[in-house]
Structure formats: structure tokens, C-alpha cells
Amino acid sequence: MQKVVMIGAGNLATQLSLALHEHGIEILQVYSKTVESAKALAGKLDCSFTISVKKIEKNADLYVFAVSDKALPSVLDEILVPIGNVVHTAGSLPADIFENYAENYGVFYPLQTFSKERKVEFSNIPICIESNSMKLRTDLIELAGQISKSVHLINSEQRKQLHLAAVFTCNFTNHMYSIGQKLLAEKDVDYELLKPLILETAQKALQLDPVSAQTGPAVRFDEEIMNSHEKALKHSPVFQKLYRFVSESIYKMHKGK
Template sequence: MRKMIQKIVMIGAGNLATQLSLALHEHGIEILQVYSRTAESAKELAGKLDCPFTTSVRKIEKNADLYVFAVSDRALQEILDKWSVPIGNSVHTAGSIPADIFENYAENYGVFYPLQTFSKERKVDFSDIPVCLESDNFKLRTDLIELAGQISKSVHLINSEQRKQLHLAAVFTCNFTNHMYSIGQKLLAEKNVDYELLKPLILETAQKALQLDPVSAQTGPAVRFDEEIMNSHEKALKDSPVFQKLYRFVSESIYKMHKGK
């Protein structure tokens, strides 16, 4: 069966752009070109894909089946403003930007949003990553479904409002959680305690969140509002007022959620 989208230009060479383009490349999709404002990152990714790269918007290939804009929210608008001719089929990979940002720039457009945290150095298995799609154009939407289905078993059509809420939930679930790991690591380092000791706890917490309802799985002094322990913890954070405030605020949030369930 002929692949509806066979040639892609990757706009961006960061974490998501790297992992997405490598996954597409492994499934037989040709990455015609990589664009990045930074020559070093563009060259690095293009080398892995065996394709040319450019740092000039004007030199981006014009005959691609799809242009994937995997860049920061701010960079997306800046790049579009430099585009001198209408773009062909275009998608962005952002969680909070509406699809119609392309309205005055592209013929057909949409969103190709893989819901995962990405790093250049860590290869991921795309087969289980939810890919959330959006497009008002029937043919492009069909093509995106076919394309996403080649790399993932979890393909979903969601609108911009739903995707924005999903991105917000992902920030709490991923970014904020990882920040808590960073705080834990820092607190341990202050007393010369090995961060490795927390890793089994991190794994079990994640497994419980997958197997149980997260609210029901919640444990710790904040659930029962054990003021003696909480006051002791806050006192231990007296030299870190930001962490102390965060501890108090999150503890109150946990207690209120459980009190009202």
C-alpha cells in the first residue's frame, strides 16, 4: 500500500524533532531536509537521517508532502513570519497552540502532537506513545491518521481545546513531578545521602498511579494532615523558603482534595 505521506521536512532539531524524525525515518518515511536556526543541531540530526540541512527559511525544500514544525511556541510564529510563499501541508507538534496559527501561511494544516517527554539522548518506543491529531481538512486528517499509525498504536483525534487541557495535565503529571524529583535529589545531596535510595520509591509511585486511582493511591502526612510531622518538615526547610512554601502549598492541596473526595 502506498504511503500517503512519503517526504517530510522537519522544522526543528530539538528533543521532540529528533525522536520523531528518527521514528518516522525508521518506518520508511523520507526526511527530505532538516531546518534549524542552529547549524550544529541541524547538522547533528541531518547526519543521523542522512539528509541535507539548512539554517535559512528561504532554503527550505518546497516539494515536501508534509512540513512538521517541531519548535518552541515562540519560534513557530517567528519562522512563519519569515515564510515568503504559502506552505504546503503543515502541522505543528505543540500542546497549547491552536491549529489555525497556520491559517494565513499554509494551504492545509493541522496538529501532530505526541504526548510524551523527549530527550535527544534517550531513544523512545513510539509504538505506545499517544499521538493526538487535529485537522479540518479531510484528506490531510486521513493522511495524518495513516502516518501516525505507522509509528504508534495509540492515535487520537482531539480538538485544540482538548489538547490544551491535555497539555496542562501533562505539565502537572510530568514537568512538575520531575521538578519534585530534582528537589528530592537536592535535599539528599545536602546531607550526603545517595539519590539512588529514592529510585525504588519513584518506580513504585509511578506503578501505583498506573494501576490504581491516583487519589486513592495517595499516602503521606498531608493526607491525614499530620501537623506534627508537617511542621517538622517545614522547620527542616527553613533555609529554603521556596521549597518550604511549596511543601506547605502542596500539602494543603493534597489534604483538601482528600477531604472533598
């Protein structure tokens, strides 16, 4: 599995193809809808690019579809000739979305948050593998093992749940950081002050069980502080409602323990 075509040039496609490239796997070609993205990524990989589905190379060992869930079906529909081994990198799409398009298909899902401007160390990233073909499954495990030491066979149902858990753990968490930053800006306090807390909260969850490690007014059910916080949020009704709602959820989870 030495020649890969990367379909997509977004955050995940960029970081994944750079990691593969660094480990000696040849990215034959990059496809993207937009010239800018295709060109930018192909430049980093020193390979060719195309913005026409019809011009996608036919002789690759693996086609990695790293486009948004919305875009995937339309790209597939444009590919008229049957292609070889195909995988997608999506958390919530089943593997058999490829059923009518390829004989051997699967999933290569790196569980991480990717931004174009931040390089991530792939070696710790869990890569979740699934395939309808035993041969492709073995090849994917080997490929994943070249860039990460955390490779897992995960079925579509489990992967979907992982994606859902990741939305809470990553996207929602990041939104909490954004709210914290916004609140501090209102009172002219530097966001820098929150950074050691952000890091320690994460590091703590790697060492302790997060349910037992929970601190703060909600788990103590300190109504006085919670009421005073809600009052302080009266000019931000969305954050106020969110404050009450997450606090209640914390309290319920701990009462249920």
C-alpha cells in the same frame, strides 16, 4: 505521505524524525536556526539540512513544525511562498495558527517528554491529531499509526488541557524528583535510594486511581510530621512554602472527595 521536511532540530524534532525515519518515512530535509543542531540531526537521518527558511524544500508531502511556540510565528513569516500540508507539534497552540499560510493544516502532537540523549519507544506514545482538512486528517492518522498504536483525534481545547495536565504530571513531577535529590545531597544520602520509590509511585498510578492511592502525612493530616518537615526546610524557604502549599492542596482534594 512519504516525504517530510522537519522544521526544528530540538528534543521533540530529533526523536520524532528518528521514529519516522525508522519506519520508512523519508525525512527530506531538516531546518534549524543553528548549524550545529541542523547538522547533527541531518547526520542521524542521512538527509540534507538548511539554516535558511528560504531554502526549505518546496516539494515535500508534509512540513512538520517542531520548533518552540515562540519561534513558530517568525519562521512562518519568513516563508513567503505558500507551502503544502503543514502541522505543528505543540501542545498549547491552536491549529489555525497556520490559517494565513497554508490551505491544509493541522496538529501532530506526541504527548511525551523528550530529551536528545534518551531514546523513547514511540509505539505507546499517544499522538493527538487535528486538521482543518478531512484528507489531511486521514493522512495524519495513517502516518501516526505507522509509529504508534495510540492515535487520537483531539481538538485544540482538549489538547491545551492535555498539555496543562502534562506540565503537572511530567514537569512538576520531575521537579519533585529534583528537590528530593537536592535534599538528600544536603545530608550526604545517595539519590539511588529514592529510585525504587520513584518507579513504584509511577507504576502505582498506572494501576490504581491516584487520588485513592495517595499516601503520606498530608492525606492523613499528620500535623506533627508536617510541622517537623517544614522546620527541617527552614533554610530553603522556596521548598518550605512549596511543602506547605502542596500539602494543603492534597488535604483539600481529599476532603472534597
